[in-house]
Amino acid sequence: MADDFELFLASALQPDERLPDRQFVRRVQARIAFEEQLSAHRRYLVAGFVQQLFGLAVVAGGLWWVSRAAPVGSWFLESPAAGLGILLTIFLFLIAVLSARSGPVSAPRPPL
Amino acid sequence: MPHPNDEDLALSRRAASGDSGAFALLVEKYERPLRSFLARTFGADVADDIAQDAFLKAWLAAGQYDGRARYSTWLTRIAWRCRLDMLRRQRTRPVEDGTVDHGPPASTEVEDMLARLSESERAALVLCEGHGWTHVEAAEMLKMPLGTLKSTVARAKARCRALWEGTEHG
Numbered sequence: 001m002a003d004d005f006e007l008f009l010a011s012a013l014q015p016d017e018r019l020p021d022r023q024f025v026r027r028v029q030a031r032i033a034f035e036e037q038l039s040a041h042r043r044y045l046v047a048g049f050v051q052q053l054f055g056l057a058v059v060a061g062g063l064w065w066v067s068r069a070a071p072v073g074s075w076f077l078e079s080p081a082a083g084l085g086i087l088l089t090i091f092l093f094l095i096a097v098l099s100a101r102s103g104p105v106s107a108p109r110p111p112l
Numbered sequence: 113m114p115h116p117n118d119e120d121l122a123l124s125r126r127a128a129s130g131d132s133g134a135f136a137l138l139v140e141k142y143e144r145p146l147r148s149f150l151a152r153t154f155g156a157d158v159a160d161d162i163a164q165d166a167f168l169k170a171w172l173a174a175g176q177y178d179g180r181a182r183y184s185t186w187l188t189r190i191a192w193r194c195r196l197d198m199l200r201r202q203r204t205r206p207v208e209d210g211t212v213d214h215g216p217p218a219s220t221e222v223e224d225m226l227a228r229l230s231e232s233e234r235a236a237l238v239l240c241e242g243h244g245w246t247h248v249e250a251a252e253m254l255k256m257p258l259g260t261l262k263s264t265v266a267r268a269k270a271r272c273r274a275l276w277e278g279t280e281h282g
Contacts, residue, residue, distance in 0.1 A: 005276050012222040013242025015148035020140040028139050028167045
């Protein structure tokens, strides 16, 4: 049989009697919405990065393929500095174009 | 006859398919006992953070709830893991010096008692003595062997009783 101490302990430790805290429920919902936005934002960034990497690889492959053509190859041999300069310019231009296309993306703001 | 966990299982399945309204019903149903347990065990200052983390993880893992255990058992287990993760991140020892606020005012007497226990003793005591969970259920929630849980509860209770008897009740 429960003694005074056990009754005291049980009543002191039981969950407080109150109605559901709707403000807390809203906070949890806001947190979930924020985490989902953040996760979508991460997926978007990763997809953009993979896309840009793929684009650069395709362009690099194309340039390499063009440079293997006989007339282009001989011109490169005659003036390698100019050739490298052109390649570098093309790359910088592409990077600038790809970065401008993705634009500044702001991360979602955490709920207050 | 419907299984007692069927309603929660249905809500959890709806949550897993993206129904945030269904999940809000689960939050509404279980926030009171969960936050009360967390506040008593870890202190009111961190209870809501842990509760939010636990509900977020429950939302993300909603598809994994299979209805075999009670939803509150599953949720409390998640919350307990959240607390362990939090401690790991902070790389600090569990607070045992009694400086934390142990939740809704029950009585300063109980707060004094709880402050003298370790976190696992508090957790075991609150779950078994205050929230009415069986030893088996509490052991499952706290990922403790049943024997360890029983001895933890007994030790915590004995320490509280000694304090209680040392006051005017003795």
